[in-house]
Amino acid sequence: MVRYTLKRLLSLLISLAIASLVIFAVVEVAPGDPASFMLGINAQPDTVAALRAELGLDMSRTERYLVWVSGLIQGDFGTSYTYRTPVAEMIGERLWVSLPLALYALMLSTLIAFPAGIYAAARRGTAGDVAMMGATQLGVAIPNFWFAMILVLIFAINLRWFGAGGFAGWDDGIWVGLHSLTLPAIALALPQASILARVMRSALLDILGEDFMRTARAKGLTRRQALWRHGVRNALIPVLTIIGLQFSFLMAGSIIIEQVFYLPGLGRLVFQAISSRDLIVVESVVMLLVFAVIVVNFAVDLAYAAVDPRLRSRT
């Protein structure tokens, strides 16, 4: 087990190293210079040069890569070119929006998808199943930013149940914060829930065909009891995979939704940083996201083991 973990850790480190190279290379060839971006069109060349020196942009690429990476290793993400604050601090702040949002959306999608998927599987072929699957097909097909627009139109502008966007912060209590994240979370959760419900249903249907389900029925369990006691947990394995993927997606993929709801999240940070060529922020955030995905995958693997004892004993 130790060996296995070490081996995984090593491959993880190699992945991260390669990722850092790729990210750095891609970001660095982007045309545009943070210093001239900041100083605008009236700036004089010597001013730009002075700022470049101040930002450390006059070093060679290799040097800058090494500085960046050695900083990362020590947990120092560097200082943002445009904001002039430590990147780690900025990321930390944004995480307080992105992470709760991702978790909220994930929770919503799970809360919707599980019952829906189980319901549809239990009533396979009935009108309820057909309707439910039709709804999920639609849910997958609706672009989430479009859905977000509609949500804002209805719930913020017309009904005024929610703010049109923005993030209220956690200072006024958790409910205020959650309330301001509700519409974005719904917009994010809808397609995810649809996918998850479909996966849940088909996994359950697979399980329903298994011999042990027949065994369970032969013990005297009703169809529904068998589904709940023996089906759901076995179906969790494919479902967990999807949840893991979705979480990674939610952390980084909510850029557009953050844009629609002007949430100060990680996605918008990268988006802004890309347009202002705040290279170090882009590099560090992308690196963090890659790291997060790898860690989440690892966590999903651990979760498999919790669900499936066959994996626990395997080394």
Added chain:
Amino acid sequence: KGTVTVGLQLEPPHLDPTSAAAGAIDSVLYSNVFEGLTRFMGDGSVVPGLAKSWDISDDGTEYTFHLQDGVTFHDGTGMDAEDVKFSLDRARAEDSTNAQKALFAGISDVSVVDPMTVKVTLSEPNGSFLFNMAWGDAVIVAPESIGDIKTTPIGTGAFKFSGWVQGDKIELVKNADYWGTPAHLDSATFKFISDPTAAFAAMMAEDIDAFSGYPAPENLPQFDADPRFQVLIGSTEGETILSTNNKQPPFDNVKVRQAVAHAIDRQAIVDGAMFGYGTPIGTHFAPHNPAYVDLTGQSAHDPDMARSLLAEAGFPDGFETTLHLPPPSYARRGGEIIAAQLAEVGIKAEITNVEWAQWLETVFRGKNFGLTIVSHTEPMDIGIYARPEYYFQYDNAAFQQLMTDLNGTTDPAKRTEMLQQAQKIIADDYVNGYLFQLAALGVAKADLQGLWVNAPTQATDLTGVSWAK
């Protein structure tokens, strides 16, 4: 109600107005937190700021500023002549990162006469020196607080900076110890909403009380019709032009540029891109300026003439070029319309949407473009046509001479005449396609009063803002 939430499209990268070009910094801090020796008023006039008065030597090279009494910075330290000297010297220093360093280029010396008096010596007379000192880049900062200015701005204004949630908002509170007329509001919040839809939604949902520099003109009629809101339409200093690379063939041919000018239907652009907001211009000058001459007739929409001009220039079948469009909607939408209009006379302009950083690199610095659309928002900036290295690369010795002469002239009537002559020269040369003067668009709650209607500089001056009733 003693508080107001104002929406802005762009968030400042940091909070030091003296070391970045970002107008967003001024939008939040100008006059609210930071003040200069002089200041702009909402109508564009320049009035005394931290300098209550000044004496100008007869040769126009020595300015003696008498500072306001009892001015303190928000950190409690007093503001005196040393701070002024520090601020000006810092801006013009060798390693300065001031984005408008040119404003200070004429200063040869700054000396402290006494704690309340500063003398600034210019190397040559400059008719716009007081105007220059009103810019956000020339505000007075203190040496004690300069270290943290990017995150904790310490100024002398009627509001104190109180907090910044990056990506979201900046908060200001009333400065109880303000030297001048205190602010009506107890606090103010600036919320950054870059997405136009989000801006609309936030306004409609009354999440915010006002939006300064509202990005979607198409929504204004709705706000106008809604008794909850008022719409503020004013003028800015932004000449929106179809910048043309005068050195790149075929644009080095004045006939071609003239053809382009006649191919453009300004009204269609103002209607289509700005939903009617904006004043068509025929030269690079702000229409609200008394010296403005209306030259739009000289480049009236006339596709047939454009085609024949093209034929004369040797392009009977038109030609292909590029059209770089930066992010603002005036450029993106205007660009689509212009491309369609150019196509009608045979010019095929391939649209490339770019971000500002890329625009600066390829268009502005690299001069690697055919056409681009951009709004020049600096006030009184016709002088850029005297810089042959400037990105549109207009090189006319007569014009350059005119500008040099203008700088040495202080007589207002003379100046007006010279400015009008300058406007005509560039219109005759069809240097760029002159489209329209950008309108200042604002939306606010109906009972909010005292907001600037015009935008002589990028600022959201809240010092005079209050709620009715």
Added chain:
Amino acid sequence: MSRNLVLGAILSSLVVLAAVLSFVWTPFEHTAMNIPAKLQIPNGTHWFGTDHFGRDIFSMIMVGARTSIAVALVAVGIGMSIGIPLGLTAAARRGSWLDELIMRANDLVFAFPSLVIAILITAVFGAGAINAIIAIGIFNIPVFARITRGAALSLWEREFILAARVAGKGAARISAEHILPNVANLLIVQGTIQFSLGILAEAGLSYVGLGAQPPTPSWGRMLADAQTMVSFAPHLALVPGLAIIVTVLGLNLMGDGLRDWLDPKLRVART
């Protein structure tokens, strides 16, 4: 054939038809502006109304279908043409360092936040359809590589593969002759799904302004343009939104239907 397949095929072919037809006929020139006639609601002349430049939305939707289909198709093509051989190779050399390398590389690509990278790519190489294709295509590679490898691995354990090996056939030949045809169904099904995801991705990229550039119409950009006008001209957002939904829905239904149709195992009623 299932209801899904029929409905999906009808919806998808509707979109394809519109795209093909747009080459020879659209009610109006899709780039023709008529600003005085802007923002008309659907009417007899302009079936889907006009946009903020007075262009005919119906024509733009037709030509936009072309863009969506082209981008998604080529992106899926990239994913398939690189991903499938990688997956086959990994399966053929299962357990070897090559397999490990391919799968690790796949994981790595998977680990990158796709949208962020797409934005980066367009920032680096400029916005445009080609770069959108590349950005979407890259993330299709690991999808196809994984699914091919997974299916191929179980095939490699089958006795008919053993029989082919006994007949002296090499890994490459077996992959091409036996493995590929037997995973083809799966890949076709996944292909339709990726195709629909590609359409959504293109819409998303265009929505943030990184997809096809004007004047090439794109549904995503139409949506983005329409955004601020939803409150007074909802058809501007509804029409392209519905176009996307119909297309994606059609493709997904078709994918589901195809899966049931091509894989008789799944059709057997289960106890």
Added chain:
Amino acid sequence: MTLLSVENLSLSIGGLPILRDVSLSIGPGEIVAVTGESGSGKSMTALATMRLLPERSMTNGAIRLGDTSILDQSEAQMCTLRGQSIGMVFQEPMTALNPVKTIGDQVMETILIHKAMTPVKAQEHARDVLTRVGLPADRFPLTRYPHELSGGQRQRVVIAMAIALRPKLLIADEPTTALDVTTQAQILDLLKDLVTEFDMGLLMITHDLAVVADMADRIVVMRHGEVVETGPTRQLLTNMQHPYTRMLFDASRHQVALPPVPPPVPLLDVQHVIRDYRLPRTQLFTGPGHYRAVDEVSFTLNRGERLGLVGESGCGKSTLTRALLGLEDVQGGRILLDGEPVFTGHKPNLAVRRKMQVVFQDPFGSFNPRHRVDRLITEPFHLLNSAPAGSERSDRIAEMLRAVGLEPDDANKYIHQFSGGQRQRIAIARALIIRPELILFDEAVSALDVSVRAQILDLLAELCEAYNLTYLFISHDLSVVRTVTDRVLVMKSGKIVEQGETEAVFTAAQHPYTQSLIAAAPVLPDPETLRRSLDNV
């Protein structure tokens, strides 16, 4: 008094008739075996009794358990009957248990679902039942998961679940088919003991007539959804009325006559072959573990000889086959065919491979479903330097198809259009088409019904005559190996523990393992002896 009586049960699924007028009955303490070929409706009869039939099933007739009419019960009532009054054991122990729940939980569930006991008592009881079926507490705590048990042990858990509430009736559908002979014997003994101990009725479904003869008090023979014959075991065995029954039993005892063995000329020479599988590392500083699947195996196979290889599941038979074919390298020893190694350098020696072909077990999995028969059986042509083409090719195909009892026209069909037996014939045709000197049969008849198996064995004998075959016949079925081989190897845990003339080994086994294997294998009694013993009673 009868415990279960099925009267004129008819069943159709989605309009398709499956069962017709099936009648049978079981009394307490009685074992009734239902037998018949695959697809004859055995399982459906059992599932009908449980009311666990597939969707869209229609039943007619009557099933009575004691006084209750099963077909008239509501689903809720059935749920209280299942597990409490009727227990059921299924064929596949590997999949019949939920992999994510402990065996204790699964056994307790039967008890708890019927609210028969408090959870604490249920746990105790589950413990007792598991001990009763041969899973003592010290080695098999309740917290074990199914994957930690062997097949036989899992089947014991399934039985424990079924008998936890001492149902009056136990239904076992092929309970031992997936198990080794020795394990099978143990499970059958356990079932017999339980029947006597609990006075249960046991409805046992099996296609293995030897098991039937050994276990059952009464036999029910089914064919095409109908009961063709039924009666007490001995009577039925001695006096079979229906030709189908007779055919079935004859086929099970089927013997073939092989041509005589030519004088020994070595063809295949296997010396000290070792095949190790690498195991994943378990500890950091130890090297990777190895699992020795084939351990120092040596033997010689002579030209024209028919050699058998028997052994329990997992003893390394298939691994050895793959090594012989040169599909995988070996870690020790050498394998020479006609004096040449089968594996040279890092790849198989194709010149040698040409002389060898193989027939696999699974008639469904050994063909690419997307190719036609002609393409399937000519695949080995790939080994030839100049493969026959045109009419020569079609002639060869036709000849081979005829040789294995099919029609030349069949060349244009796809594999799914053939039955299991026909597919196995096609597999043999494929193996024969390049006239190899050696054919390996890996469990080639294990998946087939007895009657089909008899035909294939006949075909083998015929082909031996016609083509002078040399083969290695691998099987776990001793009776089959006994009739189609001249010499036999007995394999245990990768080692050859005994080898010799087939008859000699079967009549006088030397090694204890061989002896236990032979003892465990159920044998069909000879009708003559049976009749005599019956007369004596």
